[in-house]
Amino acid sequence: METQDPGQRTAMEELLARGELTVRGRIREASNAVLLCDVAHEGVTAACVYKPVAGERPLWDFPDGNLARREVAAYLLSEATGWGLVPPTVLREGPYGEGMVQQWIEADEAAPEASLLALVEGEEAGEGWKAVGFAEVGEGRTALLVHADDPRLRRLAVLDAVINNGDRKGGHLLPGPGGGLYGIDHGVTFNTEDKLRTLLWGWAGEPLTDEALDVLHRLGGELADGSPLATRLAELITTAELAAVRQRVAQLLADGRHPAPSGSWPAIPWPPV
Structure with a gap:
C-alpha cells in the first residue's frame, strides 16, 4: 500500500496552500467558524472549507487557537495509513488569519452505501x-x-483510536464519489488523556483485521523520532501528544483488538449526529 511522503505535497494540497481564497458563505450549523470558499490557482478552482483560528471557540481541555493544527495532523496520520480517510487539509493564512483549509467533499447521498x-x-x-x-x-x-459493518468505517475506527478522536458523530461521515468515505471535523483530537468518543463502537473488543495490524506496524516505524512524519507532527501538536500517539499505536498492537469504552469518559458524542 503506497503512502504519501509527508515532505511532498499533492496537487490538491498545492492548490489549497497556494490558491487565492474567496469566501462564499458560512456553514452556520458548526460550533466554530466554518467558511465555505473557492480556492483558485493557475487556472484551477476547487471548493474548500476554511476554519480560521480566530473563529475557534475556547475549550476547557484543549489549548486555545490549536484546533486547526490538529485537523492537519489528523490528515497527515490518515495519509500515513494509506487509507485516505481525511480530505486534503493544509494550514495557511486566509482572509481572517491563519486557519485550516480542507477540500470540500460533496456527500454522495445517492450512493448505495450512503446509509451508514x-x-x-x-x-x-x-x-x-x-x-x-x-x-x-x-x-x-x-x-x-x-x-x-463496512470495512471503510472499520478503518476509520482504527484511525480514530490512533488520533484519540473525541467527536466522531454521524454528521462527520461523508460517502464520497467513487465509493470513497471521508471523516471530517478533527479539531478535538490528540489529547494525552483518553477522550475517544464515537458512534463506531460496533467492533469494540473484536480482533483487529490483518490489514489494520500491518498498517499499525508500519505506522509505528514512521512515527520514530526524526522521521519525516514525526517531524511534521511535532510542528502541529505537543511533544507529549506525539508521545501519546506512539503509545496508542503500541497499545493497539499489543492488544490486537479494537478498543472498548473506558468508562471514564462519555463514550458517545452529543448530539450523536
Whole structure:
C-alpha cells in the first residue's frame, strides 16, 4: 500500500496552500467558524472549507487557537495509513488569519452505501450492521443505534483510536464519489488523556483485521523520532501528544483488538449526529 511522503505535497494540497481564497458563505450549523470558499490557482478552482483560528471557540481541555493544527495532523496520520480517510487539509493564512483549509467533499447521498447509521427496533443489529447501543427516540421509546459493518468505517475506527478522536458523530461521515468515505471535523483530537468518543463502537473488543495490524506496524516505524512524519507532527501538536500517539499505536498492537469504552469518559458524542 503506497503512502504519501509527508515532505511532498499533492496537487490538491498545492492548490489549497497556494490558491487565492474567496469566501462564499458560512456553514452556520458548526460550533466554530466554518467558511465555505473557492480556492483558485493557475487556472484551477476547487471548493474548500476554511476554519480560521480566530473563529475557534475556547475549550476547557484543549489549548486555545490549536484546533486547526490538529485537523492537519489528523490528515497527515490518515495519509500515513494509506487509507485516505481525511480530505486534503493544509494550514495557511486566509482572509481572517491563519486557519485550516480542507477540500470540500460533496456527500454522495445517492450512493448505495450512503446509509451508514440507522435506528432499528428490537435488540439485534441484523445482518450487515453492528450495534452501538440504545437511544431514546421520544415518547419513552428507545431504539437500537447501529452502524454499517463496512470495512471503510472499520478503518476509520482504527484511525480514530490512533488520533484519540473525541467527536466522531454521524454528521462527520461523508460517502464520497467513487465509493470513497471521508471523516471530517478533527479539531478535538490528540489529547494525552483518553477522550475517544464515537458512534463506531460496533467492533469494540473484536480482533483487529490483518490489514489494520500491518498498517499499525508500519505506522509505528514512521512515527520514530526524526522521521519525516514525526517531524511534521511535532510542528502541529505537543511533544507529549506525539508521545501519546506512539503509545496508542503500541497499545493497539499489543492488544490486537479494537478498543472498548473506558468508562471514564462519555463514550458517545452529543448530539450523536
